[in-house]
Amino acid sequence: MSMADLLKNKPFFYLCVPALAAGLIGIFPAQFLAIAPPCLFSAVLHWDHCWGCGMTRAGLAILAGDWSAAWRFNPLSWIVFPLLAVLYVQAWHNWYRTFSQPSAAARPLSSSSLDFNA
Numbered sequence: 001m002s003m004a005d006l007l008k009n010k011p012f013f014y015l016c017v018p019a020l021a022a023g024l025i026g027i028f029p030a031q032f033l034a035i036a037p038p039c040l041f042s043a044v045l046h047w048d049h050c051w052g053c054g055m056t057r058a059g060l061a062i063l064a065g066d067w068s069a070a071w072r073f074n075p076l077s078w079i080v081f082p083l084l085a086v087l088y089v090q091a092w093h094n095w096y097r098t099f100s101q102p103s104a105a106a107r108p109l110s111s112s113s114l115d116f117n118a
Contacts, residue, residue, distance in 0.1 A: 055080065 041050040058077030061070040070077045 039050055039053045041047060042053060054074035055077060058070040058073035059081055061073060062077060062081050
């Protein structure tokens with residue numbers, strides 16, 4: 001199957017690609033936390049966890065399927081990450097619509113557009 005065929009297949013882009021990306025990211029959240037850079041605010045202000053770190057850890061917990069840990073890290077993650085998922089799907093939809101329609105230069109000229117007597 002060529003790339004052009006995949007671009008024409010809407011269910012592939014709307015379902016398979018985001019699911020594959022979320023699956024791959026969901027497999028490795030613990031490894032991401034191990035190599036993540038230290039938090040500047042926590043280091044300078046001597047905080048245990050800043051709100052941004054909590055949201056990052058909550059997002060990784062959601063990707064791993066641990067909703068209770070996500071709630072402990074940051075309760076707003078239950079609102080933020082589903083909204084981000086909706087925005088992600090909308091962005092994929094807009095990207096697909098933009099690139100799946102032929103441009104005006106690629107469309108054949110109609111006979112009405114070649115009316116030189118006007």
